[in-house]
Amino acid sequence: MQCDDYDAGRCRSCTLMGTAYADQLADKDRHVRSTLAPHTEGTTWLEPVRSPASHFRNKAKLVVGGTPGHPTLGILDAGGRGVDLRRCGLYEPGLSATFDPLHRLLVDHRVVPYDVPSRRGELKHLLVTHSPDGEHLVRFVVRTQEGLQAVRRLLPDLRAALPSARVVTVNLHPEHKAVLEGETEVVLTDEAVLPMRLGGVTLRLGPRAFFQTNTLVATALYAQAAAWAERLSPAAVTDLYCGVGGFALHLAAPGRRVTGVEVSAEAVAAARASADEMASGTAGLDIRFTAGDATDGVPGDPDLVVVNPPRRGIGADLAARLEASGARHVVYSSCNVDTLARDLAAMPSFRAREGRVVDMFPQTRHVETVLLLERG
Structure with a gap:
């Protein structure tokens, strides 16, 4: 990507400007694997999710x-x-x-x-x-x-x-x-609210709602989590830090109970509206959202837990609650590989079975990582 503002020194926010995108992605993949190496022995690493090198921010x-x-x-x-x-x-x-x-x-x-x-x-x-x-x-x-x-x-x-x-x-x-x-x-x-239609799921963004900044890559991230859930066939899923329901709604399926937890009442209301719309078109969906602190516990007695925390990670308290829960699997989506490594160290009963770098932020060193963790 070439940028006149960068070349003129007016903006240097894109710290990787001038580095070929293929090299950016390979370096991010190596960095994530190296940082997580103490916790990912035997992990199968999937091919990174690529983004367009430019014109990707929504x-x-x-x-x-x-x-x-x-x-x-x-x-x-x-x-x-x-x-x-x-x-x-x-x-x-x-x-x-x-x-x-x-x-x-x-x-x-x-x-x-x-x-x-x-x-x-x-x-x-x-x-x-x-x-x-x-x-x-x-x-x-x-x-x-x-x-x-x-x-x-x-x-x-x-x-x-x-x-x-x-x-x-x-x-x-x-x-x-x-x-x-x-x-x-x-x-x-x-x-x-602004409808954000991602395939068969329509999210609703209020003024303060969080949504991934890269629509194309966010769609691939949700699809990866849904593919894992399809393979695992959990009877119950809990999505912590669910926001407007991105992961929860993509993991919903007939006969599967999905529970989302989010501190923002506005986001919960938007997620419920999306769930109601989905349920009206597909029989057998059971999707529930509740306003609360995601670190307080793991409601719904889930087989699978999804966590998508802010950069600070889930922290010691929630890691301990996941360790003590009956969940067999965790999908952890992280925008900070350092706090991800710390959280994995605090959950020794879980092992990373599959992992994938998801490049939300080309031209910068920021990177999203998603892992499928299995107890055992």
Whole structure:
């Protein structure tokens, strides 16, 4: 992948830029296998899941900089000034196509960007998610109610310029902190969730919902877990950290009880709506979602447990609960191979039978790993 912004030194976020993609993937595969080697003796490693080297991201997290009438959408430089990255090659074409219309709206309405050095201004971030059906969720992160009203005023023009914007929201983030969003979300459209159709499963993303940043590779990740479940034929599956139900819904099958646990009540509501839709079209599905802390236990007396934790991993407490559970198998999907290695060390009764590198993040050293663990 060639990038003018990288070559000009405007952005160096893609730390592997200039390295051939085949070499990137081979290096990631070697690194994962080496890091996990003490815990994966006898493991069968499957061929890594490849991603397109460019145009793969389904979500943009754009920092808004510049001045009224001359905003930038991208990142901030070392001095806190905006760097425009609307031509970044990482985004899906249907996502990057939204950047210029949104930029023109900010120009025409003279929306005031937030200036980090002076701590003044309104619009901090513009967050856009693109669905496989070409629809969008657009979020404006602003500092005050004045910023909220500014977005309300431009909404009719936004709907005209970007009719694919199914969901538009405003997030209020009044504090000067290095975090992406605040606690208050205001939905400005009739629709509050963005459908993400992945084959026969439709997930529903609310403004704060987590979804893998690479739709194509996420589909392959879910398919791998479903293939393992098909082979194992578990009577009961528990999906911890289930989010909007990605793994749980893909592992659902007639005669199999699936339980999902997620701390976000909003995500649980979205997962339940997807489950209801699936159940209306397929007889014999038993899918349940509950709001709760995934580290508190392993409900549902499962044969198979799926864990997809944040970068910190599952931790010692949940590892101990999995050890003490009656689960025969665990599918562990990890975005941090170091915490994955630590968690495997804390579950000595499980052995990794199969593993696969899943490349969600080309051009960077970040990598997803999925393992099938078996007790014995």
